[in-house]
Each structure stands twice: as structure tokens, then as C-alpha cells.
Amino acid sequence: MTEEKAAPRKRRGSGRATIHDVARLAQVGSITVSRYLKQPSQVSGELGARIAQAVKELHYVPNLVAGGLASTHSRVVGMVIPNISGPIFANTIESFSDTLSAHGYQLLLASSYFSQEQEENAVRAFLGWSPAALVVTGPFHSKATETMLTQAQIPVVETWDYRPRRKPIQVGFSNLDVGQQQARYLLDQGYRRIAFVQNSVPGDLSALDRRDGYLEAMAEAGLQPWTFVPTEPAPFDAGRQAFEALALRKRGRAEAIIFANDNLAAGALLAGQRAGVPIPQQCALMGFGDYAISPLLLPSLTTIRPPARAIGEIAALRILEALGVVASDTPPAKARLNRLACDVIARESA
Amino acid sequence: MTEEKAAPRKRRGSGRATIHDVARLAQVGSITVSRYLKQPSQVSGELGARIAQAVKELHYVPNLVAGGLASTHSRVVGMVIPNISGPIFANTIESFSDTLSAHGYQLLLASSYFSQEQEENAVRAFLGWSPAALVVTGPFHSKATETMLTQAQIPVVETWDYRPRRKPIQVGFSNLDVGQQQARYLLDQGYRRIAFVQNSVPGDLSALDRRDGYLEAMAEAGLQPWTFVPTEPAPFDAGRQAFEALALRKRGRAEAIIFANDNLAAGALLAGQRAGVPIPQQCALMGFGDYAISPLLLPSLTTIRPPARAIGEIAALRILEALGVVASDTPPAKARLNRLACDVIARESA
DNA sequence: TTGTACGCGTTATCAC
DNA sequence: GTGATAACGCGTACAA
Numbered sequence: 001m002t003e004e005k006a007a008p009r010k011r012r013g014s015g016r017a018t019i020h021d022v023a024r025l026a027q028v029g030s031i032t033v034s035r036y037l038k039q040p041s042q043v044s045g046e047l048g049a050r051i052a053q054a055v056k057e058l059h060y061v062p063n064l065v066a067g068g069l070a071s072t073h074s075r076v077v078g079m080v081i082p083n084i085s086g087p088i089f090a091n092t093i094e095s096f097s098d099t100l101s102a103h104g105y106q107l108l109l110a111s112s113y114f115s116q117e118q119e120e121n122a123v124r125a126f127l128g129w130s131p132a133a134l135v136v137t138g139p140f141h142s143k144a145t146e147t148m149l150t151q152a153q154i155p156v157v158e159t160w161d162y163r164p165r166r167k168p169i170q171v172g173f174s175n176l177d178v179g180q181q182q183a184r185y186l187l188d189q190g191y192r193r194i195a196f197v198q199n200s201v202p203g204d205l206s207a208l209d210r211r212d213g214y215l216e217a218m219a220e221a222g223l224q225p226w227t228f229v230p231t232e233p234a235p236f237d238a239g240r241q242a243f244e245a246l247a248l249r250k251r252g253r254a255e256a257i258i259f260a261n262d263n264l265a266a267g268a269l270l271a272g273q274r275a276g277v278p279i280p281q282q283c284a285l286m287g288f289g290d291y292a293i294s295p296l297l298l299p300s301l302t303t304i305r306p307p308a309r310a311i312g313e314i315a316a317l318r319i320l321e322a323l324g325v326v327a328s329d330t331p332p333a334k335a336r337l338n339r340l341a342c343d344v345i346a347r348e349s350a
Numbered sequence: 351m352t353e354e355k356a357a358p359r360k361r362r363g364s365g366r367a368t369i370h371d372v373a374r375l376a377q378v379g380s381i382t383v384s385r386y387l388k389q390p391s392q393v394s395g396e397l398g399a400r401i402a403q404a405v406k407e408l409h410y411v412p413n414l415v416a417g418g419l420a421s422t423h424s425r426v427v428g429m430v431i432p433n434i435s436g437p438i439f440a441n442t443i444e445s446f447s448d449t450l451s452a453h454g455y456q457l458l459l460a461s462s463y464f465s466q467e468q469e470e471n472a473v474r475a476f477l478g479w480s481p482a483a484l485v486v487t488g489p490f491h492s493k494a495t496e497t498m499l500t501q502a503q504i505p506v507v508e509t510w511d512y513r514p515r516r517k518p519i520q521v522g523f524s525n526l527d528v529g530q531q532q533a534r535y536l537l538d539q540g541y542r543r544i545a546f547v548q549n550s551v552p553g554d555l556s557a558l559d560r561r562d563g564y565l566e567a568m569a570e571a572g573l574q575p576w577t578f579v580p581t582e583p584a585p586f587d588a589g590r591q592a593f594e595a596l597a598l599r600k601r602g603r604a605e606a607i608i609f610a611n612d613n614l615a616a617g618a619l620l621a622g623q624r625a626g627v628p629i630p631q632q633c634a635l636m637g638f639g640d641y642a643i644s645p646l647l648l649p650s651l652t653t654i655r656p657p658a659r660a661i662g663e664i665a666a667l668r669i670l671e672a673l674g675v676v677a678s679d680t681p682p683a684k685a686r687l688n689r690l691a692c693d694v695i696a697r698e699s700a
Numbered sequence: 701t702t703g704t705a706c707g708c709g710t711t712a713t714c715a716c
Numbered sequence: 717g718t719g720a721t722a723a724c725g726c727g728t729a730c731a732a
Contacts, residue, residue, distance in 0.1 A: 015503065018709055029719045034711065044717060059501070064478035065424055066709030068415040069724050072364040076458070076479075084447065085440035087642065094434040094461060101460055106475055108426070109459045110451055111444060125456055128414035129426075130364060151409070153365065266646065292437065293643045296616065368725055379703045384727065394701065416725035419708050703732075709724105716719080 017058035025054040037062060068130055073154070077319060078108040078126030079135040080119050082203075087262070087291040088308060089137070092159065096135070096312030103325050105132060114203025116142040123148050133319040139163050139170075140205045155322035157315045160306075161206060162339045169322070171315040171338045175206045178304055178342050179213020182258045182286055185302075185344050187221055191256035191284055194218065195226040197242040197268075199260040200233055207260035210288065214258060226254065230264070239267025247283040248275060254283060256350060262287035262294050262303055269297055269349060284350035299348030307340040314338060367408035375404040387412060418480060423504070427669060428458040428476030429485040430469050432553075437612070437641040438658060439487070442509065446485070446662030453675050455482060464553025466492040473498050483669040489513050489520075490555045505672035507665045510656075511556060512689045519672070521665040521688045525556045528654055528692050529563020532608045532636055535652075535694050537571055541606035541634055544568065545576040547592040547618075549610040550583055557610040560638065564608060576604065580614070589617025597633040598625060604633060606700060612637035612644045612653055619647055619699060634700035649698030657690040664688060 023030035028047050036043040036051045043051070054060070068074030077100055081089045097107040108129060110122035120142045126134060127148060133155040141149070149156045149168065156168040163170060179196075186194050196214045199207045211227060218225040228246055230238035239259060246254040247268075259265040265287030272279045279285060279299055287294060290305035318338065321328040373380035378397050386393040386401045393401070404410070418424030427450055431439045447457040458479065460472035470492045476484060477498060483505040491499070499506045499518065506518040513520060529546075536544050546564045549557045561577060568575040578596055580588035589609060596604040597618075609615040615637030622629045629635060629649055637644060640655035668688065671678040 020709080030709090031711080031720085032718060035718085038711095042717070047718085059497075061474060061477050063419075063480065063709050065415055065418040065480050066724090067711070069413075069419050069726090070709075070711040072711095072724065074415055084434075084444040090435035090440050093459075097434065097459060097461060101472070101475070104475075106479070107459050109443075109447060109457050111447060122451070124411060125414075125451070125454075127411045129456070130413065130415050147409070148411075270646070292641070293646050296620070296643050296647060298648060364724090370725080380725090381704085381727080382702060385702085392701075397702085413725055416708090417727070419710085420725075420727040422708065422727095701732105704730090705728105707728085708726090712723080713721085714719105715721100716717100 016063070017060045018063070019060070021058055022051065022054045022060050025058065026050040072130060073132055074130050075104055076106045076108050076129055076131050077133045077135065077316075078110070078123070078129070078131045080110050080112050080122045080126075081137050082114045083111050084109070087293075088289050088306070089160075091308035092312035092315075094312065095309040096316050099313050099316035099320075103320055105320075105325075112137070114201055116140065116145065116203070120145045120148075127152060132323055133157065135159060135315055135319070136168075137161075138206055139166055155319050157318060159311050159315050161209075169315075169318050169338065171311055171318060171340070173306065173340045173342050174213075175209035176213040176216070178288070178306075179210035179215075179258075180217040181213070181342065181344060182210070182288070182304060183214045183217035183221075185346075186256045186258065186284065186286060186350060187217070189256075189284070189350065191350075192223060193226070193253070193255040194223070195228055195246045195254040195257045197239070197246070197257060197259045197264055198227060198229045199264070200230045200235070200238040204260065207288075210258075210260065235261070235263035236267035236270070239264035239269075240271035243268035243271040243283075247272065247277060256280070256284035256286065258286045258288075260288060262289040262291040262301060265301055265303070265349075266291075266293055266297060269299070269301060273298070280348070280350050286350045290345050294345075295347065297349075302347045302350035303345050305343045305345050307342065310340055314340070366413070367410045368413065369410070371408055372401065372404045372410050375408065376400040422480060423482055424480050425454055426456045426458050426479055426481050427483045427485065427666075428460070428473070428479070428481045430460050430462050430472045430476075431487050432464045433461050434459070437643075438639050438656070439510075441658035442662035442665075444662065445659040446666050449663050449666035449670075453670055455670075455675075462487070464551055466490065466495065466553070470495045470498075477502060482673055483507065485509060485665055485669070486518075487511075488556055489516055505669050507668060509661050509665050511559075519665075519668050519688065521661055521668060521690070523656065523690045523692050524563075525559035526563040526566070528638070528656075529560035529565075529608075530567040531563070531692065531694060532560070532638070532654060533564045533567035533571075535696075536606045536608070536634065536636060536700060537567070537573075539606075539634070539700065541700075542573060543576070543603070543605040544573070545578055545596045545604040545607045547589070547596070547607060547609045547614055548577060548579045549614070550580045550585070550588040554610065557638075560608075560610065585611070585613035586617035586620070589614035589619075590621040593618035593621040593633075597622065597627060606630070606634035606636065608636045608638075610638060612639040612641040612651060615651055615653070615699075616641075616643055616647060619649070619651060623648070630698070630700050636700045640695050644695075645697065647699070652697045652700035653695050655693045655695050657692065660690055664690070 112119040135157045158168045161172045232238040287303035294301040320326040462469040508518045510522045582588040637653035644651040670676040
């Protein structure tokens with residue numbers, strides 16, 4: 001009857017060492033191991049050393065799934081972003097992930113492709129993991145998503161936009177302000193017939209906010225606005241199409257064009273080169289995003305640089321604060337610190 | 351004594367509806383709910399309808415943490431990639447994530463920045479989640495990482511390289527072959543004094559494989575190899591530095607230069623423009639990666655296009671096959687299908 | 701087809 | 717400072 005310990009246990013388990021194995025080897029209670037791993041200071045030096053030794057010997061890796069179940073919240077944070085491979089959001093993902101993992105949190109990532117339905121699916125899937133927090137892009141969600149975000153009892157952050165009235169933590173900038181900023185920059189340069197080219201991707205609602213800012217600035221200046229919606233799906237093509245419609249017409253040409261993003265502007269710029277149109281002399285171009293290509297174009301592209309890395313880092317910090325992992329900044333200033341500025345990058349094209 | 355059901359239960363739980371709540375409302379056993387959610391066909395239509403109704407009413411979201419604990423393997427897959435925001439890997443991440451989530455799996459992501467230590471930390475953290483599979487980049491890991499990958503009883507995929515001898519599933523291409531491919535392309539164009547510029551980032555060992563391929567091809571052709579290691583940390587600067595050292599010298603100039611990546615090549619190309627060096631007439635340039643900027647440069651950059659999206663998608667499919675989620679391709683051909691080709695993108699610079 | 705009993709590995713609670 | 721016990725919510729095994 002010596003089977004008690006030596007018996008090949010017919011567990012369902014994964015075979016990995018558990019906290020009990022560690023506890024047995026270190027001759028302590030398993031709860032003490034748990035404590036030691038979290039707050040070593042609460043465990044006496046002697047036991048701590050024995051535990052550390054056992055952990056090493058067994059190659060023990062804590063089972064975060066079990067821990068998450070027991071404590072009802074896991075150390076993962078879900079993030080839904082329109083796209084991963086685009087030129088804009090990758091920096092946000094990276095700085096967000098790095099800031100999180102520096103504090104022991106992991107990143108669950110999914111992309112929505114500007115589709116509210118895909119966003120909803122991702123949020124639902126993430127909620128199943130009892131994430132410590134959730135990050136979404138922008139304030140435009142399906143009704144079901146709104147409900148889930150509200151009812152989840154965890155910190156929720158909306159990035160890449162800033163609306164003071166909304167309840168989720170906002171980390172980003174006002175796209176409306178940016179649209180005004182763009183229009184005013186061109187107005188200051190002396191341009192008057194200024195057009196705005198929207199994105200041909202329908203779900204990019206933030207770009208519509210920038211357009212509205214442009215409209216406001218034009219109205220203030222007492223000028224007629226002029227918006228164009230390309231039909232070509234690919235951004236370079238859409239930019240070319242817009243350029244042809246706005247800058248290559250015989251009469252009433254645009255003096256300057258604002259594009260919903262740098263790829264559209266790049267398409268227009270290349271179309272201008274091909275047509276021999278001097279830029280910015282005959283038509284100035286301004287983008288949004290400051291993509292990697294923008295400084296390399298000829299002429300280099302004047303654009304707006306969004307604080308992509310800052311958004312990721314600050315979003316992570318606000319989450320860690322809300323979770324009590326890091327000390328919070330001076331609370332009153334917090335909201336203002338979340339509202340970031342975009343810089344006009346003045347180059348040759350405008 | 352009517353407290354039985356109405357009593358405010360002092361559970362530790364998250365407050366979310368559980369499978370038991372659904373079962374109670376639908377008046378079925380909780381296991382039936384579980385079954386219905388996985389294989390609705392095994393549950394009779396009537397009960398199924400009641401369950402569906404209850405799920406909707408309670409906004410029930412299955413707790414994946416609990417499910418993962420019970421079944422000892424969760425529906426997450428961990429991926430460690432050198433960097434998220436770089437121009438190369440984002441497409442792999444995106445296609446990988448999309449293929450996974452189409453089958454109900456989630457992506458846990460971390461970046462290593464070409465550091466084996468950071469990779470090790472990420473793998474260790476991921477293992478705590480009992481992931482269904484793990485994906486790493488390349489075959490170069492710390493000893494501890496190797497051990498963990500071997501002992502984890504789950505599918506492991508190494509991407510962005512291809513070494514037939516290694517045990518983990520390989521999905522990628524032979525960097526050695528690519529180096530040869532680059533050198534041979536330039537040799538075919540008639541260039542003889544061909545140099546190779548390494549990455550100034552020390553951990554990029556795949557680039558060294560390409561260099562070795564270049565060395566082999568040069569040896570085969572009976573030509574003297576010439577490698578240069580820039581010291582400037584920023585890629586554009588490093589490319590300029592290399593161009594000045596190899597192409598702007600008074601005698602014995604390089605006729606063609608292969609760069610470890612397109613950013614280095616772009617830096618060189620811009621330096622050439624500035625110095626008034628005709629490219630490719632006086633010095634041809636070839637990159638690797640086919641970044642977004644490369645077709646837009648003047649002259650446009652000849653380069654190698656790695657199958658970034660294919661790597662992500664195929665890696666995901668191999669994992670799903672190994673997990674039995676999707677039917678596998680014809681097994682014998684499988685290994686060969688994992689070895690992908692890189693295309694030479696012949697443009698103006700070489 | 702449906703249900704019961706139990707275990708998954710950890711942490712919260714409470715006692716010592 | 718340390719430990720015993722009971723959840724956490726679901727899936728597996730087996731019985732009905």
C-alpha cells in the first residue's frame with residue numbers, strides 16, 4: 001500500500017508541474033508558494049529559498065488559466081484595431097504591447113478592418129477570457145458592442161479619438177480639430193480653393209470627423225467647401241482619381257487638396273508627377289498620417305503626424321493605473337493628459 | 351426560508367452569467383448547454399431553441415478561462431515576432447491572426463526586438479496560458495527557449511526561415527537561398543564587383559544567412575566577396591554610411607550593392623541622389639523586403655519580396671491541421687508546401 | 701439524447 | 717508567517 005505517492009496518477013492534467021508539486025518538493029503549503037510568487041516579502045527567507053529551488057528544479061510555470069479562473073480576472077488585455085499591417089496603427093500596438101508586458105500583462109489582438117461586426121465578434125471573444133481591460137479604436141461601435149463594453153466591469157479605453165463626453169477612457173486626439181488644423185494651415189499659406197478628399201473605405205468614420213473640421217474652418221473663413229469621394233477602392237488609385245477630378249480639370253481647379261490619409265495623397269502626388277503638374281505651385285497636397293513613404297516622395301508630402309506611439313503607451317498606462325498596478329498621475333490633470341496633439345509636418349507639397 | 355434562490359449569493363464570481371444560469375433558465379442540464387454550444391446537432395431542436403433563447407436573454411458569453419482549465423488547453427495561440435511595427439512582419443501577423451480567428455482561436459502577441467532574452471520571456475509567459483500552439487520567428491533561440499518549446503506538448507511553428515532538419519514545423523524560406531538569388535541576379539545583369547551590407551541591428555541572424563548565400567554565390571563565380579558592416583544604428587543612416595564607404599570611394603568602387611533590407615537600401619539610394627551618383631549606371635542597389643517605400647523611390651528599388659502574408663496564413667493552417675481543426679493537406683507534400691519562394695522584384699535600381 | 705459526479709490548478713477566506 | 721478548505725466555471729467520463 002505504498003501507492004499513495006508513487007502511484008502513476010491518472011489525472012487529466014497537462015502533465016506540467018503544478019503549484020502542488022512545488023509545494024510538496026519544498027515541503028510547504030501550496031498557498032505559501034502562491035504567496036511567494038506574488039509577494040516574496042510575505043514569506044520567510046528560508047521557505048522562500050526552498051520554494052525558489054523547487055520552482056527551478058521542476059521548471060514550474062504558473063498556470064495562468066487556473067489563476068484567472070480562481071481570481072476571476074486574468075492578466076490579458078484585449079485590443080481591437082482596424083488593421084495591423086497598415087502604416088498607422090502598428091506603432092500603437094507595439095508601444096501598447098511593450099508597456100503592458102513590462103508589467104506582466106499580455107496582449108490579445110484582433111483586427112476589425114473598420115467593420116463594426118468584426119469588432120463585435122472580437123470583443124465577444126475577448127470577454128470570454130475575462131480580460132483585465134479592453135481597448136478599442138474610436139467611438140463608433142455596434143449597439144451590442146456598446147452594451148458589452150458597458151457591462152464588462154473592467155477598464156475600457158477608446159483610442160485614436162477624443163470625445164470628452166464619452167464614458168470609456170479616451171486616449172487620442174480630436175479628429176475634428178485636426179481637420180480644422182489642416183484647413184487653417186493651408187489657409188495660412190494663402191490657398192483659398194481648398195478641397196477635401198474622403199477615404200474610399202466606408203468604415204473610416206474618423207476621417208469624416210476630419211472632413212467636418214475642414215468644413216467648419218472653411219465656413220469660418222467664408223469660403224465654399226469642396227469635398228470629393230473617390231470610388232476606386234485601392235488608395236493610390238483613389239488618390240489619382242481625386243487628383244484628376246480636382247486638379248486636372250480645365251476650369252475652377254483646386255489650389256490645394258487635403259486627403260483623408262497619406263496613401264491617397266501619395267497617389268495624387270504620383271499622378272501629378274506623371275501629368276507634369278508642378279506641386280505645390282499649381283496644386284498643393286496635404287495628407288494625414290505621416291506614413292513612412294511621405295518624407296521620401298518628390299516633392300515630400302506635407303501631412304499631419306498623429307501620436308501613434310504615445311496613444312499606445314498612454315492607453316496602457318491608464319489601464320495599469322485603473323488596475324492599481326502603477327501609481328496614477330495627478331488625477332485632476334489626467335483627462336487633459338489623454339488628449340494628445342497632432343503635429344503639422346510641413347514639407348514641400350504644401 | 352425562501353432564501354434558497356433569491357439569496358444574494360456571496361460568490362467570488364465575476365457576476366457574469368454562467369452556463370448554469372443558462373441551464374436553469376432553459377430548464378436543462380448545464381452539460382446540455384455546453385454540448386449545444388459546441389455541436390448543436392447533438393441536441394434536440396426543442397431544447398436547442400430554449401437554450402438559444404436563454405443565451406440571448408442573459409447575454410451569456412462562455413468563460414474561456416474555465417473552459418481552458420477544464421480541458422487543459424485553451425484556444426489561444428502565442429506568437430513572438432521581432433517587431434510589430436516594422437514593415438516586414440505586420441503582414442504575417444495580420445494574415446496569421448485572421449486565419450486563426452476565422453476558426454475561433456485568438457492571438458497572443460509579443461515582440462522580441464531580435465533579443466533572445468525577450469523571446470524567452472514571452473514564450474514563458476505564453477506557456478502559462480496553456481496555448482494551443484506557439485509560433486516563433488526563425489530558428490535562433492536561447493537554450494531555455496529551446497527546452498520550453500520542446501517540452502511543451504503542443505504544435506510549434508518556426509516562421510520566416512526554412513531548415514529541413516529542425517523538428518518544429520518550418521514555414522518560410524531559406525535565407526541562404528535568397529542570398530544566392532540576390533547575388534546571381536546581379537551577376538546575370540553583368541555586375542562583378544558586388545558588395546553586401548549587413549544590418550546594424552545585431553540580432554538579425556537571418557540577414558547573416560543571406561550574406562552567407564551571397565558569399566557562396568560569389569565563390570562559385572570565382573569573384574572576391576566584399577561585406578560591409580555599418581555602425582550607424584538607424585537604418586537610413588546606416589545605408590548612407592555604407593553607400594559612402596562602398597560607392598563614393600575614389601578607386602575600386604562597388605558596381606552593385608546588396609543590402610540586408612530595403613530601409614538600408616533606401617538610405618543608400620537617397621545618399622546617391624544627393625551626391626548626384628547615377629543609379630544604377632554607376633552603382634546598382636538591391637534590397638530585401640519590398641517595403642512600401644521601395645516602388646516609390648526614384649529610381650525605384652530592385653528587391654526581394656518575401657511571402658509575408660503566405661507565411662502567416664500557412665503557419666496558421668499548419669497549426670489548425672495539427673490541432674485537428676481543419677483537414678490536412680496531402681501529408682507527403684506538406685513539408686514541401688511549407689517551403690516558400692521569394693520573388694526578385696526587378697525595378698530600376700539594379 | 702440527457703444528466704450526475706468530479707477534477708482541472710489556482711486564489712480568497714478564514715483560522716492558527 | 718503559514719496552512720486547510722472551499723470556491724472559480726466548465727468539460728470529461730460515465731451512467732441512465
